[in-house]
Every structure is written in C-alpha cells, then in structure tokens.
Amino acid sequence: MKINGPFVEKILIRFIQEELHKFGFKKGILGLSGGLDSTVCAFLAAKALSPENVTALIMPYRATFSDDLKDAKSIIHLLDIRSKIIDISPMVDAYFSIHPTENKILRGNKMARERMCILYDYSAREKALILGTSNKTELLLGYGTIHGDMASGINPLGDLYKTQIRQLALHLKVPEEIRKKTPTAGLWKGQTDEKELGIPYDEIDAILFQLVDKRKSKNDVISLGFKKEYVEKIIRLIKDSEFKRKLPPIPKISERTVGHDFLFPYDWDK
Amino acid sequence: MIGDALLQKSELQSRGNCGNFLDMKVALSQISSVLGDVKKNFHTHLKYIDRAKKEKADLLIFPELSLTGYTLKDLVPDVAISPDKNPLFTELKLLSKDISLVLGFVEEKDKGLYYNSSAYLSGGRILHIHRKVYLPTYGMFEEAKFYGQGKNFKTFQTPFGKTGMLICYDFLHYSSSYVLFAGGSEIIIVLSAAPGRGMSDEENYASSYMWELMGESISRFSTAFLIYCNRVGFEDGKSFAGGSFIYAPSGQLLAKAPYTDENFLVMEIDLKQIREYRKKWPYRRDDKPEVILAALQRAVTSYED
Numbered sequence: 001m002k003i004n005g006p007f008v009e010k011i012l013i014r015f016i017q018e019e020l021h022k023f024g025f026k027k028g029i030l031g032l033s034g035g036l037d038s039t040v041c042a043f044l045a046a047k048a049l050s051p052e053n054v055t056a057l058i059m060p061y062r063a064t065f066s067d068d069l070k071d072a073k074s075i076i077h078l079l080d081i082r083s084k085i086i087d088i089s090p091m092v093d094a095y096f097s098i099h100p101t102e103n104k105i106l107r108g109n110k111m112a113r114e115r116m117c118i119l120y121d122y123s124a125r126e127k128a129l130i131l132g133t134s135n136k137t138e139l140l141l142g143y144g145t146i147h148g149d150m151a152s153g154i155n156p157l158g159d160l161y162k163t164q165i166r167q168l169a170l171h172l173k174v175p176e177e178i179r180k181k182t183p184t185a186g187l188w189k190g191q192t193d194e195k196e197l198g199i200p201y202d203e204i205d206a207i208l209f210q211l212v213d214k215r216k217s218k219n220d221v222i223s224l225g226f227k228k229e230y231v232e233k234i235i236r237l238i239k240d241s242e243f244k245r246k247l248p249p250i251p252k253i254s255e256r257t258v259g260h261d262f263l264f265p266y267d268w269d270k
Numbered sequence: 271m272i273g274d275a276l277l278q279k280s281e282l283q284s285r286g287n288c289g290n291f292l293d294m295k296v297a298l299s300q301i302s303s304v305l306g307d308v309k310k311n312f313h314t315h316l317k318y319i320d321r322a323k324k325e326k327a328d329l330l331i332f333p334e335l336s337l338t339g340y341t342l343k344d345l346v347p348d349v350a351i352s353p354d355k356n357p358l359f360t361e362l363k364l365l366s367k368d369i370s371l372v373l374g375f376v377e378e379k380d381k382g383l384y385y386n387s388s389a390y391l392s393g394g395r396i397l398h399i400h401r402k403v404y405l406p407t408y409g410m411f412e413e414a415k416f417y418g419q420g421k422n423f424k425t426f427q428t429p430f431g432k433t434g435m436l437i438c439y440d441f442l443h444y445s446s447s448y449v450l451f452a453g454g455s456e457i458i459i460v461l462s463a464a465p466g467r468g469m470s471d472e473e474n475y476a477s478s479y480m481w482e483l484m485g486e487s488i489s490r491f492s493t494a495f496l497i498y499c500n501r502v503g504f505e506d507g508k509s510f511a512g513g514s515f516i517y518a519p520s521g522q523l524l525a526k527a528p529y530t531d532e533n534f535l536v537m538e539i540d541l542k543q544i545r546e547y548r549k550k551w552p553y554r555r556d557d558k559p560e561v562i563l564a565a566l567q568r569a570v571t572s573y574e575d
Binding site: 002003004006007008010011014015018019262263264265266267268269270 | 304305306307341342343344345466469470471472473474503504505506507509530
C-alpha cells in the first residue's frame with residue numbers, strides 16, 4: 001500500500017501533460033470541494049500545466065459547507081490557479097421546488113450532477129479538459145454519483161486508494177488541515193464516508209488491496225484477520241457498482257457493434 | 271584511426287562478411303510512438319537514425335511496434351506493412367547501408383495475416399524478421415485477439431555476430447532465450463513495449479525488476495550480450511516503463527536508460543567478451559540441445575489432455 005511519492009507524482013504529472021497534449025488541450029478544469037482528493041488533483045494539475053492553465057470551479061450549495069469553501073479558497077490562493085465560485089442553489093432549488101423530496105441521496109445526486117453539468121459547460125467555454133477526482137476506493141465501491149462526480153475527461157487519481165492519496169498529499173505538501181479532514185462526499189451536512197460505509201478507510205483499503213491488487217479470495221482475506229462482515233460488505237459493494245464503471249450494454253444486432261467488436265484505443269491517432 | 275576502423279566496418283558490411291568486428295557501438299532509442307500514425311513514427315525513426323549516425327553507432331534499436339504504437343486493437347490491419355513492397359522499408363533498407371537497424375512494426379505476411387514483428391536491417395537488406403511467438407492475452411493484454419502467432423526463434427548472422435531477436439513477452443519465457451542460445455546467438459536483442467505495473471519503494475515500477483532479473487540471468491548463462499529496448503509514454507492510461515539496458519556476457523550491467531523518460535543511449539560494447547566468457551564458462555560448449563529436445567519430446571508426449 002506504500003507508494004513512492006516522487007515517482008507517483010512524476011507519473012501523474014506526465015499523464016496529465018500527455019493526455020491534454022494528445023487531445024489538443026492546454027488547459028485543465030476541475031471541481032474543487034476543499035476536500036483531499038480534489039486538492040491533490042489541483043496540486044498535480046498546477047504542476048503539470050502551470051497555474052494559469054488550471055481552473056478550479058467551486059460549486060457550493062447554499063451555506064452547507066462553509067469550512068470547505070474557506071479551504072477551497074485558500075488552496076486557490078496557495079496554488080495561484082484560476083477559479084470561479086458558482087452557487088448551484090438556484091438550479092437545484094428550482095428543480096426540487098417542482099419535484100420536492102427530502103431524500104438525502106436524491107438531493108445529493110442532483111447536486112453532484114448539477115456540478116457535472118457546470119463543469120462540462122465550462123470545459124467547452126474555456127477549452128479545458130475536465131480532470132476527474134475519483135479515487136480507486138470510491139471507484140471500486142461505487143461510492144460516487146454516476147454521471148456526477150464520476151464523470152470526467154481523464155481521471156489522474158483513479159488508481160490510488162484513499163490512504164495512498166493521503167501519502168501523496170503529504171509528499172506534495174498539501175496543508176495539514178486539509179490532509180487531516182474527515183472524508184465526506186459532501187452530499188449533506190454531517191455526512192462522512194466512514195460513517196456511511198460503516199468501515200474505517202484504512203480497513204476498507206487494506207481489504208480492497210487484498211481482494212483487487214492481490215487477487216485474494218473472500219476466505220483468504222478473512223483468514224488474514226479482517227472482519228467477515230466487512231469483507232462481505234465490500235465484495236457486495238464492488239459487485240453492485242460494476243455498472244458505474246462500464247458503458248451501458250448494447251444489444252448486439254449487427255455484424256459490428258459499439259462496445260462489443262468495434263474495438264479502438266482511446267488514444268486513437270494520438 | 272577511428273575513420274579507418276569505420277571504413278573497414280562498412281566495407282565488411284557491404285561484402286556481407288559476418289562476425290568480424292571486435293567492438294561495436296550500439297544505440298537504443300527509448301521513445302514513445304504515436305498510436306496508429308505510421309508516417310509520424312517513421313519520421314521519428316529518421317530523426318533517430320540521423321542522430322545515431324552522427325554518434326557513429328553501428329546498430330540502432332527501436333522498441334516493439336515502434337512504427338505503429340502498441341494498443342492498436344482494430345487498427346492493426348490499417349497500419350500493417352509488407353516489408354518487401356513497402357516504400358518506407360525501401361528507404362529503411364537504403365539507410366541500413368550506413369547503420370544496422372532493428373525496429374518493430376505490424377507485418378502483413380500473407381493477405382489478411384498480421385504479426386507483431388521486428389526486422390533487422392543491415393547492408394541494404396532485411397537480414398531477419400522475427401514474429402512474436404508469445405502474444406500476451408491476459409489482464410490488460412489482448413494481443414492474440416489481433417495478431418497471428420509467430421512460430422520460430424531463429425539465430426541469424428549479422429556483421430557483428432550471430433544474433434537473435436525476441437519481442438517483449440517472448441523474453442519472459444526463458445525457453446525462448448534458450449532456443450536462441452542453442453542456435454548460437456551471441457547477441458540477443460529484445461524489443462519491448464512493457465507497461466509499468468505495481469508500486470515499488472524505488473522511483474520506478476515494481477515490474478521493471480523482472481526484466482532486469484531476466485536480462486542479467488540470460489546474458490550471464492548464455493554468455494551473450496543482452497540488449498533490451500523498451501518504450502516510454504502513455505497509451506490509454508498505460509505507462510510504458512522504459513529502463514532499457516545492456517548486459518555483457520558476464521552478466522554485468524553495461525548501461526541502463528532511465529525509467530519512464532525518453533532517452534537515447536549509445537554504448538560501445540566489446541565483442542571479444544563473448545569469446546572470453548565462453549572460454550571461462552563453457553555453457554555453450556556443454557549445452558546438450560539433443561538431450562533437451564528428446565526430453566521435451568517425452569515431456570510433451572506425457573501431457574494429459
């Protein structure tokens with residue numbers, strides 16, 4: 001689980017530079033929540049593209065997370081990147097005034113997708129590629145909103161577990177107050193990832209590492225001393241979220257079909 | 271003096287004399303290719319050929335699929351080349367009168383049959399084409415879906431001695447190197463497009479070690495030079511790990527390119543070391559390919575379905 005900070009930094013910076021170059025972008029854009037993942041992504045982007053080519057969008061809903069807003073602003077100041085604050089309350093409230101609900105998940109997903117809409121709009125306005133901020137833990141557990149925070153142009157952090165992002169953050173000298181923050185998806189006040197998932201991140205990542213990276217079976221992982229209920233829950237979350245990691249299936253009719261046997265690289269002619 | 275030596279070399283090359291050199295200058299292009307754009311990649315090759323000639327290199331090696339890029343999938347037929355009728359190869363053959371060249375490309379051997387191939391060009395001709403035998407098709411690899419499988423590991427004569435070529439995953443099957451050793455290879459060239467995998471404590475990928483381990487072992491126990499040329503750059507998120515190297519017949523590391531960075535490495539190697547180490551360690555003299563062949567035959571016969 002231990003990463004080599006300088007090496008991972010080098011690979012991710014080069015990845016951001018090469019992918020933008022291949023697709024004809026000079027600029028990158030990302031949603032900055034003030035949490036650890038988007039902060040680390042902003043640090044990498046600023047180094048890879050130089051600060052004036054990075055735009056961070058801060059997209060608060062009402063005054064729900066005033067601390068995060070403060071942190072996001074301080075990161076922008078620290079990195080000297082471009083930024084814009086866009087309050088998503090009018091759009092979100094307009095929808096829920098017609099289709100009201102108190103369901104926190106529905107409301108949270110709507111907010112995540114509202115932010116995605118704005119990111120894509122600004123991506124086109126500014127000719128800037130969207131840098132995703134989903135980590136490997138979230139991707140594997142499906143702990144994210146499909147077509148919301150999971151949507152991006154490239155996803156530099158997608159092969160690092162949350163605990164590895166903490167290590168990278170330390171190496172990148174991300175301010176301590178951000179590194180020590182309690183992880184939250186920010187869907188509602190008082191939400192924390194660990195409370196919602198019911199398992200501490202260190203343990204989640206250690207279990208995922210055995211299951212995924214080390215290809216261990218459920219029983220092997222349990223015999224390593226991890227709680228059976230934790231291992232089973234994690235396996236269920238992985239299975240139930242496979243749809244979030246794939247394009248939707250297409251029924252095959254023709255001789256050659258998108259997603260089945262029309263097989264081209266992402267970096268085609270790049 | 272140097273000029274004389276070079277003149278002598280080029281004369282020998284043009285006369286087709288083989289294995290007479292006492293030393294040679296090897297150049298490795300640890301580059302990144304543009305995926306699916308043969309023309310652009312060809313120009314990169316020309317640039318490096320020029321550079322290698324300026325450095326007075328005798329042999330210039332490019333990575334696996336250097337003319338096409340690696341993650342081709344359904345692009346394979348579009349970028350395929352038949353070397354005997356291809357104008358780019360005509361030009362490369364001409365250039366090989368001045369400097370021997372090893373490069374990777376998609377070969378259309380017969381109509382509609384595609385191979386992940388490497389060519390050794392020297393003295394204006396193609397001396398050998400190796401077609402990759404071990405096509406990785408597991409995890410992130412899917413080569414056997416798109417390529418035909420090569421069927422031989424052949425040692426061939428070059429101006430610098432008996433040589434064999436392997437492509438990437440070929441080299442991770444040690445029997446491939448053994449066949450080249452048994453065939454008399456004194457120089458084994460590995461073209462690679464190996465993506466990095468796994469965390470390491472060092473500033474590299476964990477997977478780089480397995481190539482180095484194999485390089486050291488095969489060079490030492492084949493008493494042959496082992497030249498490994500890997501690529502760099504990203505394709506669809508895969509990061510090619512670089513770290514190209516040259517091992518001497520003693521198993522000693524002679525040169526290593528940096529990991530993940532583009533690099534051009536030039537190294538003079540002393541071909542006399544082959545004789546020296548084969549005198550000291552008679553693995554080649556004591557090799558028993560006929561025993562191995564018979565034992566393999568028996569092993570294969572006893573396989574259960």
